[in-house]
Amino acid sequence: MSKKWLSLISMVLAIGMVAVLAVGCGGPAKTDSTEIKIGGDFEITGGVANFGKSTVNGIQLAFKEVNAKGGILGKKIVLVLADNKSEPSEAANAITKLITQDKVVTVLGPVASSNVLAASQIAIDNKIPLLTATATASKVTVGDDGKVKDYIFRACFIDPFQGEVMANFAAKSLKVKTAAIYVDNASDYSKGLAQVFEEKFIKNGGQIVAREAFLAKDTDFKSALTKMKASNPDVIFIPAYYQEVGLIVKQARELGMNTPMIGTDGWDSPKVVEIAGAAALNNTFFSNHYSPEDKDPHVTSFVEAYKKEYGQVPDALAALGYDAALMLIDAIKRANSAEPAKIKDALAQTKNLQVSTGILTLDASHNPVKSAVVIELKDGKQTFKEKINP
Numbered sequence: 001m002s003k004k005w006l007s008l009i010s011m012v013l014a015i016g017m018v019a020v021l022a023v024g025c026g027g028p029a030k031t032d033s034t035e036i037k038i039g040g041d042f043e044i045t046g047g048v049a050n051f052g053k054s055t056v057n058g059i060q061l062a063f064k065e066v067n068a069k070g071g072i073l074g075k076k077i078v079l080v081l082a083d084n085k086s087e088p089s090e091a092a093n094a095i096t097k098l099i100t101q102d103k104v105v106t107v108l109g110p111v112a113s114s115n116v117l118a119a120s121q122i123a124i125d126n127k128i129p130l131l132t133a134t135a136t137a138s139k140v141t142v143g144d145d146g147k148v149k150d151y152i153f154r155a156c157f158i159d160p161f162q163g164e165v166m167a168n169f170a171a172k173s174l175k176v177k178t179a180a181i182y183v184d185n186a187s188d189y190s191k192g193l194a195q196v197f198e199e200k201f202i203k204n205g206g207q208i209v210a211r212e213a214f215l216a217k218d219t220d221f222k223s224a225l226t227k228m229k230a231s232n233p234d235v236i237f238i239p240a241y242y243q244e245v246g247l248i249v250k251q252a253r254e255l256g257m258n259t260p261m262i263g264t265d266g267w268d269s270p271k272v273v274e275i276a277g278a279a280a281l282n283n284t285f286f287s288n289h290y291s292p293e294d295k296d297p298h299v300t301s302f303v304e305a306y307k308k309e310y311g312q313v314p315d316a317l318a319a320l321g322y323d324a325a326l327m328l329i330d331a332i333k334r335a336n337s338a339e340p341a342k343i344k345d346a347l348a349q350t351k352n353l354q355v356s357t358g359i360l361t362l363d364a365s366h367n368p369v370k371s372a373v374v375i376e377l378k379d380g381k382q383t384f385k386e387k388i389n390p
């Protein structure tokens with residue numbers, strides 16, 4: 001073949017390649033104009049997969065209900081899911097995919113505070129609102145510099161409140177004087193709660209007699225528990241998630257510790273009972289976002305709708321997922337637009353919105369002011385003990 005032909009062929013090939021590249025990367029994003037796409041960055045697998053599944057169920061129920069009534073702005077609202085495998089680094093990967101590939105206009109999730117913290121900077125950098133239904137650590141919405149994060153919102157109360165609820169419960173309802181704290185050092189949620197609890201328990205005249213730490217995924221807690229036993233606390237505070245909580249309670253009872261144990265929303269899973277066994281859990285209490293036993297008509301209608309859809313009683317995560325979806329739907333309607341910046345502005349203005357767990361108004365820090373409940377585990381059953389208003 002002549003040189004001339006060769007160079008002509010290579011030129012044609014080069015032009016072809018440039019054209020392919022241009023079509024592949026450059027053109028406008030294909031958006032289906034009949035849909036509003038919402039991202040879901042959730043714990044579908046991994047350590048707290050039970051949390052992710054419940055939250056997604058709650059969201060899907062709210063989306064289904066609004067779509068059945070004609071959708072929003074004449075469009076269907078759809079959830080595009082990405083699994084963060086219950087890990088912070090994967091939560092960052094998942095949100096990047098949702099924003100850059102799926103072109104979602106808002107992200108719901110993740111569940112766990114550490115995962116939200118890992119994902120939120122990416123939402124901020126891309127100017128995409130992130131609304132977590134469940135993450136309670138205070139720094140989720142307010143940075144270390146004290147500034148409110150413009151694009152980050154939540155649908156639940158925060159840990160300074162939840163930690164205080166349990167410190168007061170220990171001091172005033174259980175009437176105990178000394179406490180041990182067992183913290184998960186891999187979790188921003190756990191570390192924040194341990195700090196608040198300690199401060200408020202001492203303020204109530206109590207004393208902290210032991211502090212021990214573990215890391216999520218640990219399975220043997222006996223040496224730390226043995227140390228705690230030696231300091232003979234009246235109560236043990238364990239701000240952690242169900243997998244570790246189940247094992248800790250089980251092993252403590254095996255060591256002959258009958259001490260009451262108290263915790264926070266991370267205890268809310270039937271898995272705790274599966275792992276620890278019903279008997280071991282007697283004399284344990286935890287704070288939560290709602291109780292399905294609450295007779296408020298908004299709670300009962302949500303519980304009925306959820307049972308009809310999924311054949312089970314919704315836990316707090318399902319209720320909060322439903323509430324976050326209602327918040328987002330309300331914001332898009334008020335914004336009269338599905339543009340991320342407008343959704344963000346409307347979310348910040350959320351006021352007097354009736355949701356399943358109460359009436360929701362966001363404060364200036366993008367946090368709702370909501371009540372908490374204290375649950376007692378009795379023979380493996382969650383029983384409603386107290387409701388505490390902020």
Ligand code: PHE
Nearest residue numbers: 112113134135136189265266
């Ligand atoms: N509050 C937990 C966190 O911030 C998540 C959670 C919410 C777990 C509700 C259970 C129930 O990590």
